[in-house]
Amino acid sequence: MLRLEEVEVAYGRVAALRGISLEVREGELVSLIGANGAGKSTTLKTVSGLLKPAAGRVTWDGQPIAGLSPREILRRGIAHCPEGRRVFPHLSVRENLMMGALLRRDAAGIAQDLDAMYARFPRLQERAGQAAGTLSGGEQQMLAIARALMSRPRLVMFDEPSLGLAPALVQQVFEIVQEVRRQGLMVLMVEQNALAALGLCDRAYLLETGRVVRAGSGPALMASADVREAYLGGRAFAA
Template identity: 50%
Template sequence: MLEVKDLEVFYGSIQALHGISFKVNEGEIVTLIGANGAGKSTTLRTISGLVRPRRGKILFRGTDISRVPAHTIVRMGVAHVPEGRKIFPNLTVLENLQMGAYTRSNKQEIEESLERVFKSFPRLKERVKQLAGTLSGGEQQMLAMGRSLMSKPSLLLLDEPSMGLSPILVEEIFEIIKNINREGTTVLLVEQNAFMALQIAHRAYVLETGKLVLEGAAKEVRDNPKVRSAYLGELSFAS
């Protein structure tokens, strides 16, 4: 479904991604893990068209989207839930969700998507008329995810969905991600909580300072001594 080939991204003279290549197959949950500054968010922002690569290709269902505008990429079936949620605080929950469907015109299908979102996130239905800025952090994360689902994506890009949430809410969010995937949406997950990400993912890639240093089945990556040590702060892959 998604193939990233030799991707290089710069911010001015600083190189953020060093020729990374990976793929996401239809129906998978694939996770990118790594420390702060590893290039995880940059990777998602480049896939969704918010950042332009210097070199390399991004193929979505065989089409090169590396120079395609972000709004067109949404129409093609890729939705991005950004780090920090980026909801519209002065709009209601319902208005935020409706914003997520701006690329669609069939009212009946939009209503069906809305019901699907409320089924996945019942708390949003309870707060449908509430201003989004008054929601708790966990509810705002649910709203950001629900808003992205309103575009009916085949590929969902999730950037740090557990950030700032309590352990109980983290478990709830990850269970929702699994359910979204079971219902047919492919997921590319960026997450600092490596343990939780590797619990639900099918495959994983480890990013360190803009380079892919390890890949494999999620269980293999989880059991890798270097991964375990790196996330305890004992060593890096460059050691």
């Protein structure tokens, strides 16, 4: 469904992606792992239209999308849940959720999905009229996820969903990611917790300095000695 082929992206003269190729297939959860600065977040921003590639192809459902606006890419079914939550702090929780449905015109469906988000995240319903900026970090992450789902996407991209959260909340966020995938959506996830990312995914790509240096199933990458040494503290894990 989603395919990147030899994509190059630069910030000025600094190369961020150096010919990256990857794909997300129907029904898959794919993780991107790697050190800070490897190009993981840049990859997601390129897919969502926030960055334009200098070379290469990005296709979605067989159609080129590189160069399209973020609005048009969202309209085509790709939602981006960004690093740092990026909620609208002065808008209420409900208004933030409605922003996720901004491009939709089906009022009845929007109302139905809003009720579904409140059922899935009861804390958001409790704080529906509260300014989003006053929520805790965990609550803001729930809001960011729910806002992305309000667009009724086919692919959800999560950028560091566990960043800065307490351990109990981290587990809850990963359970939500799994639930999203079980509902039939495709997921592309950037996550610094490499062990959790590899344990959740169907396939993973290891990025270093803007290049894919290894790809395979989660268990295969966990079993790789160099991946264990660099990203899993040298420990071996059972598949």
